[in-house]
Amino acid sequence: MIQAFGLTSTPRKNRAPAVDDVSFEARAGHVTALLGEEGAGKTTVLRLMLELQYGRGATYFRGRPLHRIDHPSREVGVLLGDVPGHPSRTVRGHLRMLCAAAGVPVRRADEVLETVGLVSLRDERLGTLARGMDRRLGLACALLPDPHTLVLDDPFDALSGRESRWLHDTLRAHTGQGGTVLLTIADPKDAATVADQVVTLERGRIAADQNAADFARTRLRPRVAVRTPHAARLAALLTKEARTAHRSVEVVREDGNRLSVYGSTCADVGETAFRHGVLVHQLADEVGDMGPGAGRGTAETGAAGASKDDRGDRGARAVGPLVAELASTDVVTDTGTGTNTCADEARDVTATGRGDTASGAAEGEGPSPRPLPSTPAPARTPAPTPHPRTIDALPDLPPPISVRPAPSPLRPLRYELRRAAGISTGFLTAAAVLVVSALTAVVLARIGHTPQARLLAAWPRELPLPPAALGAGLLGALAFGDEFRHPALAADRGTVPRRLGLLTAKLLVSAATALALAVLTVGCDAEVLYLVYGREVAQVPADWWGLGASWLALCVGCAWAGVLAAGIFRSTTAGLAAVVAVPVVVVPLVQKVWEGPSVRTAAGFPLRVREVLLAQWPFGGERYLAAAAKVVAQPVGSALALSLTTLLCAYLLTTVRSRVR
Structure with missing residues (x-):
């Protein structure tokens, strides 16, 4: 069960709020x-309920607000807009990745694929799916953790008839097992067919809260749909005959050559068209909307001589304004049956019908327009005063809604491995790095005057970083950049989470990737140099272990800088820019600080620190510590360490701020 109380969005400047005091219940x-x-506030209501947007109000899912639920995805399955995910990822790979995020067994992905009928498309890319298949995948993502509640934003949009029937049957199967389904919809006919309870919104406020039967009786009425190339002529003929026969007929011009005729039948419209030689392409009975938007456009109404039919027709068209008026008191009167429906079930409020206007609406809301009786309208009965709110029961203002951070994956390391290996971007980047590095090493060997260590790393002095370090930084930036560009992880709770578990998993995977890339690059460069120039050029330096430690630390440091910067600035480009900024900007600043003109300089600080630390490390540990100190003592190493420290502190600061909110 979902209970929403007083949902109100934060207004912008002097504008009215998009949603104002919306309360309802989904059983x-x-x-x-x-x-x-469009613009009534349906999506805003869902975002307020899911704590994705600031405002006021409270929403309880089976008695608990969403931020009080340990694993929200297991309680509420969400589909807002298109299915979020990298377009190059396969359907099955996407679901397996979400299994790790939700903490469910990986076999659940195959079970959901069978449920939504996507087994035959499990190897298709997300970017190639049609609209109907995309909706199926979105529902599969929502059903993956087996939630009790489904919250779907316009799931029937642009679906074919077959896909709509399938989705309707799937939602019925979920509710048949005791689940709750809340969805937004724009077509009243679809709402009457799909839903058990219909909550009508107008300009951000509740206009009606009815069950499907009452909604169909009070909001929908039959009409004749006509398509003809002579729409204007046929509309004039129908109006003229209605006036002559003293019948109430409403003709509404739709888009194109389409007419909607209320108060008539297919036989009458067809006979009129036949007598006057009007070509008709379509003539069918439909169910039309009788709400506020039904009478928009060019409408012509036949005038009735006795004015009784005219009163009935005006009463039918007055339903929209009447409902809007009643909505101001949060109460809707079902004039078709004389019973009352509360917009907010938490308030025990009773209302009565409103005079002759409500009676006219009731007469016009039936299957066919009927003339009102000639007896005078009854006197208006004042509505009883609603029960006053008590201080203990409800506060004066609903509580504020804070945007809560998204929960981190329950299995972050498994999630990150499947995220990185599920698309070909990482493999293509690594292959490009190996090719560029090998070609650069060959060119440097041909030119000469390049130290052996730089030759094996393919690092010319003119470039700030070697190809391997740049590739490691790019892969690290993609680790967080793809999360913000294709937010599959945070589809149900807003922004990408800044949790330490997710950060640790990304740092571990990016470090392993950078180490593998560094080793493969040096190995490929040495092999290519041996094949082209012989063994002399491909010799390994004598102090290979120290140089190797520096090389590995450089690649891992660049990868970590890309991860942290992309997580802070929410962009892959910003992550790569932070990596390049280390040798271009930070290194000159560090050198200027250490070696600038002053009375005393700290030029030998790294060496003295190494001497002090080596005296405290027996049993041969000084060898490895000396290698680490040598790496840090280098200009690039010290600048990279400083950048990593700054980025890590900034990331932790943003994490703390998000939790405080």
Whole structure:
């Protein structure tokens, strides 16, 4: 069960809030639809419920707010907009990655694929899926942790009839097992077909809260759909005959050559078209919307001589304004049956019908327009005063809604491995680095005057970093950059989480990738140099262990700098820029600080630190510590260490700020 109380969005400047005091209830075992035109506030209501947007109000999922649930994805399955995910990832790989994030067994991915009928497309890329298949995948992502509640934003949008029927059956199967479904929808006819309960929104406020039967009776009415190239002429003929026969007929011009005729039948419209030689391409009975938007456009209404039919027709078209008026008191009166429906079930409020206007609406809301009786309208009965709120029951203002951080993956290391290996970007980047590094080493060997260590690393003095270090930095930046560009992890809770578990997993995977890339680059360069120039050029330096430690530390440091910078600035480009900024900007600054003109300099500080630390490390540990100190003592090494420390502190600061909010 979902209970929403007083949902109100934060207004922008002097504008009215997009959602104002919305309260409703979605019961378990039922499909509840939020109905409204574009801009009515349906998506904003969902974002407030899911704590994705600041505002006021409270939403309880089976008695608990979302931020009080340990694993929100296991309680609420969410689909907002298109399916988030990298377009190069396969359907099965995407679901397996989300299994690690939700902490469910990997076999659950195959089970959900069978449920939504995507087994035959499990190896297809996300970017190649059609609209209907994309909706199926979105529902599969929502069903993956087997949640009790489904919250879907316009799931029937642009679906074919077959796909709509499949989705309807799937949602019914979920509610048949005791689950709750809340969805937004724009078409009243679809809402009457799909939902058990329909909550109508108009301009950010609740206009009606009815079950499907009452909604279909009070909001929908039959009409005749006509398509003809002579729409204007046929509309004039129908209006003229209605006036002559004293019948109430409403003709509404739709888009193109389409007419909607209310208060008539297919036989009458067809006979009129036949008598006057009007070509008709379509003539069919439909169910039309009788809400506020039904009468928009060019409409012509036949006038009735006795004015009774005219009163009934005006009463039918008055449903929208009447509902909007009643919404101001958060109460909707079902005039078709005389019963009352509360917009906020937490308030025990009762309302009565409103005079002759409500009676006219009731008469016009039936299957066919009927003339009102000639007896005078009854006197208006004042609505009883609603029960006052008590201080203990409800506060004056609903509580504020804070945007909560997204939960980190329950299995972060497994998630990161599947994220990195699920697309070909990392493999293509590594292959490009190996090719560029080998070609650069061959060119440097041909030119000459390059030290052996730089030759094996393919690092000319003119470049700030070697290809391997740049490739490691790019792969590290992609680790967080892809999360913000294709936020599959945070589809249900807003921004990408800044949790230490996820950061640790990304640092470990990027470090392993950087080490492998560094070793492969040196090995490929040495092999290519041996094949082209012989063994003399491909010799390994004598102090290879110290140089190797520096080389590995450089690649790992660049990868970590890319990870941290992309996580802070939420961009792959910013992560790569932070890596390049180390030798270009930070190194000159460090050298200027250490070697600048002053009374006393600290030029020998790294060497003295190494001497002090080596005296305290027996049993041969000074060898490895000396290698580490040598790496840090280098200009690039010290600058990289300083950059990593700064980026890590900035990341931790943003993490603490997100938790405080």
